[in-house]
Amino acid sequence: MNDRELGCAGGQFMDRGRMNQNGVVQPLLTDLYQITMAYAYWKSDKTDDTAVFDLFFRNNPFHGEFTIFAGLEECLKFLDSFHYSQSDIEYLKQTLPEGIEHEFFEYLGNLTARDVTLYAIDEGTVAFPRVPIIKIEGPLIIVQLLETTLLTLVNYASLMATNAARYRMVAGKHVKLLEFGLRRAQGPDGGLSASKYSYTGGFDGTSNVLAGKLFNIPVKGTHAHAYITSFSSIGELKTRLIKHKQTGILEDLLEHAVRHRSLLSHLLDVSTEESSEGELAAMVSYAIAFPDGFMALVDTYDVKRSGLLNFSAVALALNDLGYHALGIRIDSGDLAYLSCLARETFEKVAERFKVPWFNKLTIVASNDINEDTILSLNEQGHKIDCFGIGTHLVTCQRQPALGCVYKLVEINGQPRIKLSQDVEKVTMPGNKNAYRLYSADGHALIDLLQKVSEPPPAVGQKVLCRHPFQESKRAYVIPSHVESLYKVYWKSGKICQQLPTLEQVREKVQISLKTLRNDHKRTLNPTPYKVAVSDNLYNFIHDLWLQNAPIGELS
Ligand SMILES: Nc1ncnc2c1ncn2[C@@H]1O[C@H](COP(=O)(O)OP(=O)(O)OP(=O)(O)O)[C@@H](O)[C@H]1O
Ligand SMILES: O=P(O)(O)OC[C@H]1O[C@H](OP(=O)(O)OP(=O)(O)O)[C@H](O)[C@@H]1O
Numbered sequence: 001m002n003d004r005e006l007g008c009a010g011g012q013f014m015d016r017g018r019m020n021q022n023g024v025v026q027p028l029l030t031d032l033y034q035i036t037m038a039y040a041y042w043k044s045d046k047t048d049d050t051a052v053f054d055l056f057f058r059n060n061p062f063h064g065e066f067t068i069f070a071g072l073e074e075c076l077k078f079l080d081s082f083h084y085s086q087s088d089i090e091y092l093k094q095t096l097p098e099g100i101e102h103e104f105f106e107y108l109g110n111l112t113a114r115d116v117t118l119y120a121i122d123e124g125t126v127a128f129p130r131v132p133i134i135k136i137e138g139p140l141i142i143v144q145l146l147e148t149t150l151l152t153l154v155n156y157a158s159l160m161a162t163n164a165a166r167y168r169m170v171a172g173k174h175v176k177l178l179e180f181g182l183r184r185a186q187g188p189d190g191g192l193s194a195s196k197y198s199y200t201g202g203f204d205g206t207s208n209v210l211a212g213k214l215f216n217i218p219v220k221g222t223h224a225h226a227y228i229t230s231f232s233s234i235g236e237l238k239t240r241l242i243k244h245k246q247t248g249i250l251e252d253l254l255e256h257a258v259r260h261r262s263l264l265s266h267l268l269d270v271s272t273e274e275s276s277e278g279e280l281a282a283m284v285s286y287a288i289a290f291p292d293g294f295m296a297l298v299d300t301y302d303v304k305r306s307g308l309l310n311f312s313a314v315a316l317a318l319n320d321l322g323y324h325a326l327g328i329r330i331d332s333g334d335l336a337y338l339s340c341l342a343r344e345t346f347e348k349v350a351e352r353f354k355v356p357w358f359n360k361l362t363i364v365a366s367n368d369i370n371e372d373t374i375l376s377l378n379e380q381g382h383k384i385d386c387f388g389i390g391t392h393l394v395t396c397q398r399q400p401a402l403g404c405v406y407k408l409v410e411i412n413g414q415p416r417i418k419l420s421q422d423v424e425k426v427t428m429p430g431n432k433n434a435y436r437l438y439s440a441d442g443h444a445l446i447d448l449l450q451k452v453s454e455p456p457p458a459v460g461q462k463v464l465c466r467h468p469f470q471e472s473k474r475a476y477v478i479p480s481h482v483e484s485l486y487k488v489y490w491k492s493g494k495i496c497q498q499l500p501t502l503e504q505v506r507e508k509v510q511i512s513l514k515t516l517r518n519d520h521k522r523t524l525n526p527t528p529y530k531v532a533v534s535d536n537l538y539n540f541i542h543d544l545w546l547q548n549a550p551i552g553e554l555s
């Protein structure tokens with residue numbers, strides 16, 4: 001059994017040092033039609049044909065006007081390990097229709113991605129509809145076989161990174177964002193990808209421990225309501241003692257908490273009778289377990305009448321013993337109101353008990369939060385320092401799929417075009433290069449596709465940029481900076497760029513977003529970013545279109 005099969009059989013992910021790719025990602029993770037086509041290509045003697053495919057999307061997700069490209073590293077690892085194992089071949093022999101020639105299986109068994117060349121824009125860059133984010137050249141059969149796997153590696157990764165980047169934009173850079181979605185994600189693999197690419201898109205950490213281990217992402221978390229409800233009275237506390245942080249002397253934390261609680265009840269105008277004793281016991285026990293990391297859920301019974309009172313009492317008790325609590329989480333109710341109430345409470349306590357650090361306690365909010373909730377909370381005014389976001393983030397509820405496609409654009413040096421009644425769906429034929437043209441103030445102005453045979457646009461020189469399908473839409477652009485978007489990432493069986501770390505890709509996302517004008521990024525009716533073709537490519541597309549469109553006959 002090889003490493004890949006082991007990876008699958010014994011837990012889905014390989015250890016970092018071994019192969020560093022999800023063991024599920026393998027050549028059979030594809031649609032059957034890729035393999036049946038491979039046989040038909042092989043039978044028709046197309047083994048020496050070479051092809052160029054473009055991988056691109058037609059529409060930005062979430063009613064936005066940008067997409068973050070992610071998933072490239074996984075695509076490269078897939079190419080690196082692309083090989084049908086003996087058991088893959090055995091399975092295909094049993095599964096493909098009868099009569100497949102034996103030599104085809106030998107051919108498949110020897111296939112690798114060595115003769116493939118992959119060009120891509122950098123992972124973490126903003127990308128736009130119709131500009132291929134990956135361009136792949138090589139033997140037709142192999143590049144066709146890669147289609148589905150490359151799409152599955154790029155589509156969700158880019159959707160997720162884009163979703164996360166949008167949450168980051170609405171939350172602002174000072175609020176912490178934690179991904180809490182594993183329990184709601186589309187299965188274990190969806191959950192892991194969600195954690196990884198939400199970090200890429202700008203989240204600060206995840207509650208997903210395996211994602212932390214595999215991708216080196218900060219893991220963070222609080223506790224669940226179950227912890228609070230597991231206690232019903234202080235009599236259940238089996239231990240109350242904790243060492244003073246400085247003196248090391250054992251003291252009774254509950255005693256300190258109960259004393260503070262009655263003082264606080266006057267200050268906060270809440271009766272101790274109303275508040276939950278079980279909640280107090282749970283908080284005391286949690287504080288004993290994590291005296292330096294005490295963060296408590298305050299909404300189990302009633303934030304105002306119980307949670308804040310008990311939390312403040314335990315935090316002050318910890319303070320007596322030399323420890324500083326971290327904060328609270330609110331997981332229901334009006335998050336704007338309750339966060340302001342919590343901040344006011346902390347300010348009162350800070351002043352009355354001379355504990356200025358109480359002003360800085362962290363307020364975490366969770367509960368079905370999405371982009372619109374954050375925008376609304378911003379409008380209302382809130383005092384939340386950190387959002388914990390699960391369901392809407394990881395399931396991309398607002399748009400659950402990015403429509404990246406993989407289209408043949410050239411075969412044996414001859415351009416290919418896919419026509420459609422829907423102009424949007426007509427493919428851009430031929431082997432193309434892509435450039436991003438920038439204005440003097442550093443903003444991206446337009447993406448320009450050209451035939452590879454054309455010289456690149458030059459700084460300071462006027463370039464005619466044309467809408468790919470609407471003849472009258474064109475503009476001259478004099479770029480102050482020209483960025484060639486493609487780099488060769490894979491050639492002659494090797495990854496040919498130094499791959500950035502996840503952290504560097506995450507930084508790239510923010511740098512790349514900064515080059516976009518704000519009107520392209522706003523949430524409501526953003527301005528579309530322009531994607532153009534050169535005059536030469538425009539004419540080429542339209543000539544080919546006419547050549548390929550059948551002329552109807554009216555009778
Ligand atoms: N101030 C606010 N403005 C806008 N939306 C809010 C505000 N506060 C909370 N929300 C959102 O309103 C929704 C409230 O959901 P729901 O009514 O299911 O929760 P709840 O009743 O507060 O809590 P639970 O049912 O979990 O006890 C959540 O999606 C939450 O994120
Ligand atoms: O709301 P999300 O954005 O998905 O964030 C994750 C949720 O998961 C947890 O509880 P869970 O939802 O399992 O239970 P609850 O509904 O009782 O809070 C947590 O308390 C959050 O509410």
Ligand SMILES: O=C(O)c1cccnc1
Binds near residue numbers: 222366390
């Ligand atoms: O750590 C948390 O608070 C957490 C983790 C997952 C889901 N909800 C909350």
Ligand SMILES: [Mg+2]
Binds near residue numbers: 367368
């Ligand atoms: Mg919930």
